[in-house]
Amino acid sequence: MLEQLKREVCRANLALVERGLVIETFGNVSGIERSRDLVVIKPSGVSYKNMRPEHMVVVSLEGGKVVEGRLQPSSDADTHLILYRGFPKISSVVHTHSLHATAWAQAKRELPIFGTTQADYWRGAVPCTRSLTAREVKRDYEANTGRVIVERFKKLDPEQFPGVLVASHGPFTWGKDPADAVHNAFMLEFVARLASETLRLNPKVGPLIQCCGTNIFSGNMGREHIMVKSNPLN
Amino acid sequence: MLEQLKREVCRANLALVERGLVIETFGNVSGIERSRDLVVIKPSGVSYKNMRPEHMVVVSLEGGKVVEGRLQPSSDADTHLILYRGFPKISSVVHTHSLHATAWAQAKRELPIFGTTQADYWRGAVPCTRSLTAREVKRDYEANTGRVIVERFKKLDPEQFPGVLVASHGPFTWGKDPADAVHNAFMLEFVARLASETLRLNPKVGPLIQCCGTNIFSGNMGREHIMVKSNPLN
Amino acid sequence: MLEQLKREVCRANLALVERGLVIETFGNVSGIERSRDLVVIKPSGVSYKNMRPEHMVVVSLEGGKVVEGRLQPSSDADTHLILYRGFPKISSVVHTHSLHATAWAQAKRELPIFGTTQADYWRGAVPCTRSLTAREVKRDYEANTGRVIVERFKKLDPEQFPGVLVASHGPFTWGKDPADAVHNAFMLEFVARLASETLRLNPKVGPLIQCCGTNIFSGNMGREHIMVKSNPLN
């Protein structure tokens, strides 16, 4: 079942490695078939070298029950499921420990928007969650990771902000399909590094939105394709 | 038409990728045939993997009208055209979002000249434009990007300063042909990174010109080929 | 003798190079056969290109005498032997001068635990030894390097903290076999770089353990496999 989605999810997991976003096994991609409430996710404990579409695991959106597959789903599956339930319009979730995005997450800072590179993907700063409480860590850690993300997006549109930093942990991104979510993970890593370098050169530089007004994000600002988005802050 | 220039522009676009100056589709190269007022530019929406000379688009220097080619020109074409009109001696334009040059652009700082590596290419600091106003962003963004560059060069010679940083955006470079403009984009990225590291080691180090006098730039200072340039500051 | 261990040690030495942890000849791996008190270690003066299992040298755990092999053992062999004697449960030792871990060692700082990436490997900060005295450097330098490490672990469990920084020198890691010890060397380099970037973004960020309590390390926090460890701090 869901053979096409399995291929996409498998390819996206391998793309994470090729693009340098994953060290060791610190990364996973899933995709959802909304019409059937089924999620396809990377298995646990299969090396990237041998990973094939048939290894992907199918779990139910609500209960997280394995519907198909002989392997265990990624241990982060519960986080993915919470995100799919909380953000009904996203179709794929990616988690990495990529270097620069994780550094921002560990620094517990949201990533300010300093230029057009980021503006073509995020409608402002990349948000950062609050820290989990000790209780949230001890019990139901993975699900609680998803819950603090959804909590952080109470006033944000996940389509306008296709990724988040989880404090003391690392980035999660999402998209309209697995390739798009991986693309956003790659862009998040790039803008995280770019922002680190920017701050080093000018610790007082203000975010883009404070310089030019909120309307600056309409139109094409450096990317090849025009992306007019409604402003989620209004 | 302009088959030779199309080959050069296509090859230069691919060279941007090979040299690590472009992530995703954030980059474009154009070249001009001055005798006919025609510009050859990268198309929009063609992946680098499949890009071939016949995909290049020919547009008119003045109106920006597509003269030949079935694809759309790069969305940054208007910026390129403004530069060709404002700087009559340049023959190619390159735009990237390369990491370190973009960090300086986002920091809204000109790049000071700290050593001979930069002195062989730029006659002093690499200039940075002012920020665009909200109005300039909202209407005619790409052309206004070109206009703030030309405005910044009111007292500078583009041949002595073969590139610029656009505030909150990224670098543009130019040259006597597409390969030369790409070479300058590569050098700008290198000297941007070098200056960042230099400042970290010695935040108080002064620019070269303040140490040794303006004449230090005549002669060969580390590059293989002698480049005697008239001093644009006099 | 010990042909299987020789193959593992040889492969692990080459893996250090492949993973970018070794520059020039600044690195070595050994493994121990506990039942016979014999250590297999990289030879001195053999280039990585030509290194084969039969070049590995077998030395006695207690005296450091060469038991088999025509080449000299790595000049760091005495450090390895002290570690095997001081830490009875480890089975392999790795030494590198990898960039970021060595920078922390040179800075003489322990590596604070800022996130889940490190928490899956170290039970807290990666410890740093005291500096050797001039006397310890002049006489028996390699053995004394091992001794300051063992001294630093007086109150720490080497299985909970699979690596250390030697002040002004560089990192040593260990593990349950050569591949595991190399894996820990790789993770130490990654978390060292990650912590450097984190500190740059937020010099005041506190270590994980101060935010959430000591129990946060039980369970799986971002790694694929559950690792429940007893708490060495109690």
Place this chain on the structure above:
Amino acid sequence: MLEQLKREVCRANLALVERGLVIETFGNVSGIERSRDLVVIKPSGVSYKNMRPEHMVVVSLEGGKVVEGRLQPSSDADTHLILYRGFPKISSVVHTHSLHATAWAQAKRELPIFGTTQADYWRGAVPCTRSLTAREVKRDYEANTGRVIVERFKKLDPEQFPGVLVASHGPFTWGKDPADAVHNAFMLEFVARLASETLRLNPKVGPLIQCCGTNIFSGNMGREHIMVKSNPLN
């Protein structure tokens, strides 16, 4: 003539590129035949791709006259010749604009010795020259570059300190043959980067020599081969 040395010099020039020490044409290697006072140096204006031993140029140690070869010698030849005349025991000279060593040179700071990695190559800090005066830049720039290096070594032994930083310019290294000089250029780049990272983590860390006494450098401190050197500071 000097065919063997030409092969070594050619191979060393190519090794600079392979090891990432040279961008564009910013680098050159030479070697000397002391018995005949002849220097073999990289030609000017030959791309690395096509460089072959027969392109190397032979010049006289004293006058710098081309003795053999149809190409121009590297424009930095005069600097090399001054070094061979000032340092009678060195047999090869390398110049690069490698990133981190050049950043220290531009910062006009000597490179402090923070650990054993550097101690195995330099007997202390890597020295930095004074800035050239405007007059020295304007007339005889390349020879004056050599002269400020020799001036800086008035109280230093070039065999104990196999390289230097030229203020606002970049590094020069030397060695007992071209491969050794390239090796030292590589190590200088590595220890420069390592020192930058170290300082960022602990701006107040002291140099090694102030911690443990001058004798700490006798014996093997992390390198595979023992290097006992007489102390040039006594």
